[in-house]
Amino acid sequence: MKRKTIIGAVLAIGVVGIGFAFWMMWRPEIPVASQHQNAGRESLDRGRRVVEAGDCAVCHTRPGGAYMAGGLPLVTPFGTLFTTNITPDRETGIGEWSLDAFERAMREGIARDGHFLYPAFPYVHYRKMSDADIADAYAFLMSVDPVKYTAPENHIIFPMNFRPLVSFWNLLFLHGEPLEPLPERSALWNRGRYLVEGAGHCSSCHSPLNLIGGEKSSELFNGGVVDGWTAPALRGMAMAEHPWNEAQLVAYLTGEVAQGHGAAAGPMLPVSLSIAQMPTEDAHAIAQYILDLEKTSSAVTLPPCASTAKPGAKALSGASLFDGACASCHGSAAPMRVIEARPALANTSAVTADSPRNLIQTILQGIPMSTAAPSHYMPSFAHSLDDAQLAALAEYLRNESCATRPWKDLEKTIKSIRAQEQQP
């Protein structure tokens, strides 16, 4: 009798457990959509802007590849993912997806066939978008040229290569509803909040991630590292030592050179070129919302920056490296500075930042020619300066900008960045 009870209990727990696992980790397939009708011109125009706001092409188009056909590698702590083909090709893209399937993917991270998508696809943010925006984005994506292309296989480490486990991740991080405007704030601010927290998914890069790759909610917008570049904190920018104003941030966000600060480089460059395609009011809205983000962390108070002349053998060598390698564009009398009134390097974010990472990355990789006019191009110095010279140059520039807070471990940082980069 007793034995039967135990067996019964074990069975019951087993059934409940299987049922729970099934409920957690199984999602139904959504039926294949019939051929798509082309949406109206207005919906397509709106959809194009939503897709720019969501930076879809930044990840879903690989260098030299077809628009939205995927194949860009995303390096994560859990392995390398390749972005998927989101053109309307029925075989290799999302041509068989109905609007319902697309909306479920955007809000819950589930593909049409029911498999869990990895959270590198920012559905935790996209779920905050409005129904109308998601429908317009769908209409636009269904109108781009269908391309037959399948991305390479992902290389994800065990156990995260078992996709249903993402359901537990979702339990922790997938919440929030479509954003409702706050009535006490202006329409522009609300638009900025909607773009930054929804489609723009700014915090995906500009927040530190926890051990399982979720954004630390207590540290939201406090800055992170992405592709070896610092994604700076977005809080307190209006109050920073080198404060940003709206006009400067709008210029920066739209692929131009921001007076007194510099221009987007690294992974932010394609993002800024995307924002440049959106209506100017949207860039203003994003800037206004970001400049309104206040500091939350009780950061250690640092001594104020100051530039003090610190003559020494090393600084001297940094100065002559600057004169020979940098001054023809960045010297105070260079045409590049005089004609375009570009800021001195000492004022740029790369030099005023607490980490030397972005300065080093910019010198090593340069800034490619872009579609922005005029493009803020910079050549790569990876092959002409060695680690010690880079360190001397960075030390010299930092000394010009913030001698009171010198960068530590410069050569170590340079070595680790070089090791990450595969220079051509």
Added chain:
Amino acid sequence: MITLDINGKTHELDIPEDMPLLYALRNQVGLNGAKYGCGLGQCGACTVLVNDKPVFSCLTPCGALAGKSVRTVESLGSAEQPGPLQKAFIDVQAAQCGYCIAGMIVRAQALLEANPQPDDETIRRHMAPNLCRCGTHVRILAAIKSVIAQGAKG
């Protein structure tokens, strides 16, 4: 004094360490192959090899070259005995005005030394930093591909 290793020869030069390599090559050493184009690292006319990698010599301070080897277009052959790339550029008549050609040949040389059988996409991506205002790119690509077809290492 600055010591430079150029085309296998050591030069002791009385020049400031911030002098760009291009100026030393042309004015001090008398190697006029590399050209001054933009002085901003945007055109590639000044391209030379430093430790076998292509660099813009107009933005490379001489003080940064201690212990490194510099190679210019002159090291690849002479008018009488042109190297494989130089000969191919002449054969397909890749030069229009010719100002960019030394830089083009040197950059192509770096590619073929590292990768003797690059595909078209790799060649285009590698050569992209060097500009030609005459628009001879098609012939430049043809010259590089003819060297690859011969199996010669630049």
